[in-house]
Amino acid sequence: xxxxxxxxxxxxxxxxxxxxxxxxxxxxxxxxxxxxxxxxxxxxxxxxxxxxxxxxxxxxxxxxxxxxxxxxxxxxxxxxxxxxxxxxxxxxxxxxxxxxxxxxxxxxxxxxxxxxxxxxxxxxxxxxxxxxxxxxxxxxxxxxxxxxxxxxxxxxxxxxxx
Numbered sequence: 512x513x514x515x516x517x518x519x520x521x522x523x524x525x526x527x528x529x530x531x532x533x534x535x536x537x538x539x540x541x542x543x544x545x546x547x548x549x550x551x552x553x554x555x556x557x558x559x560x561x562x563x564x565x566x567x568x569x570x571x572x573x574x575x576x577x578x579x580x581x582x583x584x585x586x587x588x589x590x591x592x593x594x595x596x597x598x599x600x601x602x603x604x605x606x607x608x609x610x611x612x613x614x615x616x617x618x619x620x621x622x623x624x625x626x627x628x629x630x631x632x633x634x635x636x637x638x639x640x641x642x643x644x645x646x647x648x649x650x651x652x653x654x655x656x657x658x659x660x661x662x663x664x665x666x667x668x669x670x671x672x673x
Contacts, residue, residue: 517543521552530559530583560587567614576617585615586656592627596637605631623659629672630665644668 512520517539524532533556540552563584567574574581592607608631612624630640641647641658649660 531579556587560584574615589657601631
């Protein structure tokens with residue numbers, strides 16, 4: 512695919528607020544665009560996700576993780592929260608985890624995000640979260656876009672927080 516064709520597909524997806532299509536184009540974007548262009552690509556995904564979050568909250572509805580656009584939106588917002596967590600901005604990450612934990616009726620997603628939220632409230636840094644709270648092997652096997660499996664220490668943290 513030429514650079515111009517890819518740009519046109521990206522612009523079309525943006526125009527249609529189609530986050531899922533942008534994720535489908537992600538690998539092609541990595542292969543085609545230079546590294547200075549990629550942050551803009553991801554910024555577009557995030558802008559659309561934040562817009563959809565606002566619309567969802569204003570409509571007093573929950574997202575359906577089984578619906579493609581909601582799934583892509585949740586993924587983008589989760590990645591955004593994890594970026595905050597990674598950069599050490601734990602309070603902002605915590606606020607996003609709290610919102611995300613209540614944004615869908617999917618019990619597995621909500622439960623997993625509650626562990627993220629509690630860990631960040633306890634000021635547990637990302638490295639400790641990944642090494643002590645998250646079960647990365649089980650998460651990998653589950654194939655989720657978010658950390659979905661946790662250690663016994665996570666259960667202890669949950670009990671302690673109540």
